[in-house]
Amino acid sequence: MDIVLIFNGLGNQMSQYAFFLSKKKHIKKCRYLYFTSSCSHNGSELDKLFHIKFPRTLLNRFLYKVYSLYDGIPKLRKFFHLIGIKCIRENKKYTYERNMLLKHTKWGITFYVGGWHSEKYFSGCEKDIKETFKFDVENEDETFRHLAKIVSSNTNSVSVHVRRGDYLKSSPSDYYQFAGVATEEYYQQAFQKIESIIDDPTYFVFSDDIAWCQKHFEDKRCYYVDINKGEKSWRDMYLMSLCHHHINANSTFSWWGAWLCRYNDMITICPEEFIKGVNIKDVYPATWIRLKSK
Missing domain, CATH: 3.40.50 (Rossmann fold)
Structure with missing residues (x-):
């Protein structure tokens, strides 16, 4: 068995x-x-x-x-x-x-x-997997459903996932090995890449450190999503999947947010690495654009 x-x-x-x-x-x-x-x-x-x-x-x-x-x-x-x-x-x-x-x-x-x-x-x-991983949002609150409509109606929406909290902890955290990959330099490169391909993007930022994002992305047109906490954090993944394009962290959470996206012409940008200093070739789909932090 x-x-x-x-x-x-x-x-x-x-x-x-x-x-x-x-x-x-x-x-x-x-x-x-x-x-x-x-x-x-x-x-x-x-x-x-x-x-x-x-x-x-x-x-x-x-x-x-x-x-x-x-x-x-x-x-x-x-x-x-x-x-x-x-x-x-x-x-x-x-x-x-x-x-x-x-x-x-x-x-x-x-x-x-x-x-x-x-x-x-x-x-x-x-097809089976996408049918299996369908979120039921009918009973969610009006604020969330209104935000989902805003994201869905924006043809140049770009999700930006920034994961900092558990990635910044030092050993013995299970996640410290993922730190130092999706750096500030990576996000700036990703913004430049997106803006070289599409016009007038609107960024929807999902993060466990919104204050850091507001400080470092202040020159971008961003909507900072901070209503999905604790047991409602899954709603960030759902909203990511509604975005037309994606800037991912080295995280399976935003991986699935992008993978479940319904747009065939989506652009997904991800870090070249998944774990710092380890050559990992199969985690990211071949169609995604990989950027190496300087």
């Missing part, structure tokens, strides 16, 4: 579930498992936003316990391997490996642990 683990924040959970959907087309005996103790930020969001449920069956409770022991007590791993329980981890450079979709467990249990942040894993499943 093959088990794809779902963990970390919303962007990661979406990539992992998309990987599961694609893998299941090849391997029928494939399941997903919320490892909720590692669902950071706002917990397991796929169920809350897309009605993707974690069945609380005896089997799933057993699988959860098995992986908890496997992950938490390294000394037990030799024993687990002997009885056919193992773990396959994604390579550290997030390089696409097609055999990950085709591998299957003839006997025992294999847990697949990784981010799976390459659209190459989703090839042939794009």
Whole structure:
């Protein structure tokens, strides 16, 4: 049995579930498992936003316990391997490996642990994935729905995602390795690139540090979005997806905001790197424009 683990924040959970959907087309005996103790930020969001449920069956409770022991007590791993329980981890450079979709467990249990942040894993499943990741905004407040209309009606709207808070923390933060990629110089280059291609853009800025953005983007026509906090932070991703063009951070959150965009002629700009100093080639789609910070 093959088990794809779902963990970390919303962007990661979406990539992992998309990987599961694609893998299941090849391997029928494939399941997903919320490892909720590692669902950071706002917990397991796929169920809350897309009605993707974690069945609380005896089997799933057993699988959860098995992986908890496997992950938490390294000394037990030799024993687990002997009885056919193992773990396959994604390579550290997030390089696409097609055999990950085709591998299957003839006997025992294999847990697949990784981010799976390459659209190459989703090839042939794009329509299913976009149908799965549809946000329900009908019951959201009037202020938010009005903003969504403003974004949708602006033909030159550009989302700008700036992630600073957790990226600026030093070790042992899980995210410090992502710092120093989407720098101020990167954003200035991205603005220049957008303005060389389209006329009169309106920037919609999404950030956990709006004050920093206001200070550094003061010469741009920006709409600073600051109404989506905590459990409502997913609404930033939805609004990003409504924008015509995108300037992304090295973040799976804005990755999905751009990927879910409905415009075929969209321009998406992203940092050349995903992790500082690591050559990662498969995270960003080939059509996106990659910029290297000076």
